[in-house]
Amino acid sequence: MKTIYLVRHGQTFINRYDKMQGWCDTPLTEQGIAGAKNAGKELTNVDFDIAISSDLKRASDTCEYIIEENINRNELQHIATPFFREQFYGFFEGMNSDEAWRMIGGGHGYPRREDLFTHVDIDTVKDYMKEADPYHDAEDAQEYWKRVDKGFEMIKQMEGADKILLVSHGFTIRSIVSRFAPGQYNLAHGPQNASITILKMDDEGKINVDSYNKMTLDA
Numbered sequence: 001m002k003t004i005y006l007v008r009h010g011q012t013f014i015n016r017y018d019k020m021q022g023w024c025d026t027p028l029t030e031q032g033i034a035g036a037k038n039a040g041k042e043l044t045n046v047d048f049d050i051a052i053s054s055d056l057k058r059a060s061d062t063c064e065y066i067i068e069e070n071i072n073r074n075e076l077q078h079i080a081t082p083f084f085r086e087q088f089y090g091f092f093e094g095m096n097s098d099e100a101w102r103m104i105g106g107g108h109g110y111p112r113r114e115d116l117f118t119h120v121d122i123d124t125v126k127d128y129m130k131e132a133d134p135y136h137d138a139e140d141a142q143e144y145w146k147r148v149d150k151g152f153e154m155i156k157q158m159e160g161a162d163k164i165l166l167v168s169h170g171f172t173i174r175s176i177v178s179r180f181a182p183g184q185y186n187l188a189h190g191p192q193n194a195s196i197t198i199l200k201m202d203d204e205g206k207i208n209v210d211s212y213n214k215m216t217l218d219a
Helices: 030-042 057-068 097-108 113-119 122-132 141-156 170-180
Strands: 002-008 050-054 078-081 163-168 196-201 207-214
Touching: 002 057, 002 170, 030 057, 050 057, 057 078, 057 163, 097 113, 097 122, 113 122, 122 141, 122 170, 141 170, 141 196, 170 196, 170 207
Parallel strands: 002 163, 050 078, 050 163
Antiparallel strands: 002 196, 196 207
């Protein structure tokens, strides 16, 4: 059984300004760096066997801050991979979030993102996004999971890696929780920056969600 500590990256400037941030990237803010270090302190005594992150800099940097605080800091290998990148938002990258979600959900009767995520499953939201993108560059559910599933297959094949640090992104974490724990958590809003979600993966690759969006392991 593998335990995956799935952490959202620290706050970025685009997060602070409430804009869409998928494959586009901005640096961590001071608050974001502090959040990453706090997550590292919370996970200090978890003897990780491997550290994995999205290859986007905000996630990779967050991973490094967490590693610096870990008891295995001198031995931990950090693998940065595109498999666990955020959803690609296509045309909507960098757009004001409320405006983008109005364009994505408005034609289906959900002009507010809270209503959209309350009433529509996340994979359908991905399909709505690609449909609303004038260039149709945004990832739909099939494209998205084809990529992310490669990441989980990589983890499944890692022999001897029982405790895994995985740093990814808000919409990706929400997507993973929605897929493997449908209806168990309120996903109308995404996980907090630098929050911890814990997954368990058995030898067959089956995933369960133990906890979601916690700032401490004891919460």
